Amino acid sequence: MTESLNSALGTISSVVWGPFVLIPLLLGTGLYLTIRLGGLQFRTLGRAMRHAFFDGDEEGNAGDISNYQALTTALAATVGTGNIVGVATAISVGGPGALFWIWVTGLLGMASKYTEAYLGVRYRVVDDKGNQLGGPQIYLKRGIPGGFGAALAFLFALFASIAAFGIGNLTQGNSVAAGMKDTFGVDPWITGVIMFVFTGATLLGGIQAIGKITSAFVPLMIVIYVVGGLVVLFLLADRLPAAIALIFTDAFTGTAAQGGFVGATIMLAVRFGVARGIFSNESGMGSAAIAAAAAKTSHPVRQGLVSMTQTFIDTLIVVSITGLTIVASGVWDQGADTAATMTSAAFTTALPGQWGGTIVSVSLIFFAFSTIIGWAYYGERSLVSLVGQWSSLPYRLLFTVVVFLSAITEIETAWLFSDIANGLMALPNLIGLLIMSGLVARETRAYLKFDPKLKKPKLSVEEFTAAQMPNWK
Template identity: 45%
Template sequence: MEWFEEITAQISSALWGWPMIILLLGTHLFLTIRLRVPQLKIFTAIRLSVAKDKNAAGDVSQFGALATSLAATIGTGNIVGVATAVAFGGPGAVLWCWITGVLGISTKYAEGLLAIKYRVRTANGEMLGGPMYALERGLNMKWLAVLFCIFTAIAAFGIGNTVQANSISMLLNESWGISPHLTGGIICLLLALVMLFGLKGISNVCSALVPFMAAFYVLGCIIILWMNAAYLKDTVALIFDSAFTPQAAGGGFLGTTVMMAARYGIARGLFSNESGLGSAPIVAAAARTRNPVRQALVSSTGTFWDTVIICALTGLVLVSSIIAHPEIDHTQGGALTKMAFGKIPYFGPIILSVGIVTFAFSTILGWSYYGEKAMEYLGGKRLIIYYRIVYIAAAYLGSVMNLTLVWNIADSMNALMAIPNLISLLLLSGVAVKETRRFLWSGKLDEDATEEV
């Protein structure tokens, strides 16, 4: 498999070169300016995320849609992904990851808005939406919508499934000696049980799991930062310096360039928060909301919690741990994370294990819904049962696959999936501005909107 790993690494590197970095950050920055910095409304968005909109049209609550989206985004990208970025891109990758998150709030806002604006209601009353419907109904580009769904269905097996299963099995095997085959079997069984209940089942599990797993992991990060308090000033300085200045070999880190820091930081940032990827709008379209802007604001909080808070904490934990303990092997992402949390007496490995297992499993659940809806768009509901069977089987295979190969495939699928979505966001930005002016800038967030395009 060495030749295949080399090919996938080259493809991933090519897709995540300067063109993709410029397209992604350019879209984030463009939407931030054109939508008048929606990041400033983050506290209003957080308030709306826990408010109920019972009389509005939709399949699940706004919080349920957000929880499902967060379940899909708060995964190993927040833990192993950030560690991988630091290992290959240096400390500066943490800042680029964080910048991607801050600017990505605008993109996630626009994605949520267009998801509601162009969603459709099926004969049985179910709401369907996402970039494919925005491309078809808003731009009359069904061919690009089909490409997006193909990339989404494939990406679900990488970013949403095999990567997560692989992280769970490797951690449990290294920490507790549990066989990857046993772990894979258990994942498949639990996954099958939840998927039987469709979106509402997934939403219910995620609504209960997400707050617990996030709070538990954040507590662990705070403990480590308290232990490394003496090194936090140097940590922040090193992260900022490394983001814009090439780092010479030595000093505890490998020689890295600004391009490497930006490449790995931005790639892991997208992998983590999925702003611009087009996945979250698929579930946002099912939310009960009275107008597109309310759900757009709720959707934007996903990037805030995922990257601006959790990924930033992870980055600070990892870099401060390396400075405090130079003996830590920082060249391997998984080992780096394990060693950092291992510095917490007794409970460190448990916090990391619970964090990765819950983060990763919830991501597998969230992405199962994204993949299903992509397949439904391509061939109708009859394909869903077959997709579920293959998806569940892939979770087992991911448990025993090589991590490097899995990450390279996941990065490649992310880029291919993002391109059609970014095109729709840029070409339909005028629609996003119009809706934002109608409901947000005019102070009419409580106004009902029609379901018409």
Template identity: 50%
Template structure:
């Protein structure tokens, strides 16, 4: 077992090491250039599309509304990474890590846009008549049979990673937080979560979409408001915090307090890695949910999908990061969710820790919902629709075990598989980039000719 752990740890170092991070960032920047920075110029259009996408539209073009599809994506991405992941990046890389997290999100918007465009454009209907899409279908239908092995690789990585990163790790974080704050036994958290998740996912994507559309906007807004209270309490420290963030994005930071000090490379590595872990831009997962949306145009789905990265990282992760730096606890020597909780507790004594625990629990719960669908579609690609019911049952049964089990190896394995998902996805995006550019150009050209093109973003 020790040999296996060492082997997986070495692979993990490669997967989340500098070469992979350069590949993910480089691909995002390459796609951003091809699109002539359209994702950044069309942020306003993206928000408008989200508002318009609240209605389900033609049932023949999808199972859930574009808004519900985005909320399902956010359900999967807005999780422990937004609380514990951001804190870990700052604890190891210093305040400068937050700057590199922002950079990751900006280029990641182009990556996420392209992932969704190809997922929707190359989606197909399964034997039940439901739409199925994602990197594996984009590879199958866009690149042809000679690349099919790459689609199978993505599905295997995603199908296995989901049980760790999207299931057991999430409920384990919930159980630890509830036990530490409210003294709730881990097995109780596991059983209750199992029942609630089971009631939702056994109803399929339509029920997941409805629950996500109800829960995700509320949890995001509530968390942002709580974070703004923390920033308001420390408003006089905001200029100093921003100075720390921008200064130490490019220069080393010395040891101070419980902080051991960090080189610039640590800020870049952990800022980029935790940013990708949080918003999943480059991993290809978002396209799986967006492919179920009611839409007749892949570009419109892409404009909605790219906003998930904006909301996840540039809004929610920023709130966490700024709260940690402004409150001054970043140099305490703490890490993970404990560091985030300390930032809130210091600013709102008696309430901050409770608020963060509740946020962590809801974030983790919705992540289990979103990833259940991702995993389902991966296994469906590998084994067909006959795998759906057994998969859902196994997914639900795994939850209580995650709540009461030591998951160090499971976390390491899942984190490695999660990162490996990026390889097939990035290769397919680069190879299919001419298709993406053509679809994008044709869409905006048609809108301009129809007199519907918004002046915003020009």
């Protein structure tokens, strides 16, 4: 029965992520927005990073959490098992060349991430409890007039509330359970119980509790993993030139069979690179716009730039370290069956004793838990926009129960389900981004002309915003 289900899901996934649907739409949208915004992600990255981490919070503005907490909540939801297991899965099926396409997806996706975060703040509303409610389920309906925009918003909200159980729950809990069993010998059901308790306790506090928790431990968990990965790459420095060459050549030639690797065409490298790239950084999916909409900010451009840095951190830093260690260590050709423990094996080849496995397993626990609580918020906000505020608590409770079940779910089924759900929620959002790209480009140019260094005082920004968008807030 499981084999039949996996076969059916695999067929659907191959269509959704095939050469005629999401891959050209994702890359094409990212490229189009990059051109339309004048290479915004390359021109403003330094300023955006400074504003995100050093300029301080924009207190006194409408919103539920600080712009930094909105960033760490979005990072919490994106820096998850996709950065460890997802990258390994892409390389184990698509070959080393898949990492190149993950990079391409990330670089182009920064423009998509900026655009959706901008729109999330620009069109946000206040729900029945006085909390900010925004994201594609809101901006598609408010920004695109008529029934078409409403239909796109409905489809996104429907798919996002379901997809949260895949990308933000099943795959996360399953990967944690596998890592805990492999490294520490902990039975999966025990891991499931622990995650159940901590997830339920966190979700009861809502977005304020989520923001406080993620702002405290997300930077720490990323630093621990990045430092560990850099040590591994330093110890494997003599292998890095050949590894990088292999990544670039295999991206355009495919990869021959060797070891446990069955071989891959260019199309497989592109497909799994793009699919795992979006799974990792979520650019174009619209999910990060939900967290961005809760931020206290004086203008959508400011939060859009802050949110854009999330993709850079996720893909160009964390994912790169994972992919390079896997390829440089030589464990990439062990076969897809070893994807769950491949990163751990890569770290272990360079670090003494059990240090490699321990660093990866501990990082996986933190990454996955943060993703679970971040996506619980995304799914809940999407469902609330569909059926009302009453659904908030039941959704949190159901999500918490599934966290336990995720620890004992077969990983192949979980990944296939997540790929399909991710694709279905990305489709309406990408269409909406293309339609509203002109508005975003026009208003972005105007704001950056007014405040090119993102240093204008709060009162000046408020006056500009009132003149540019009189009905905002």
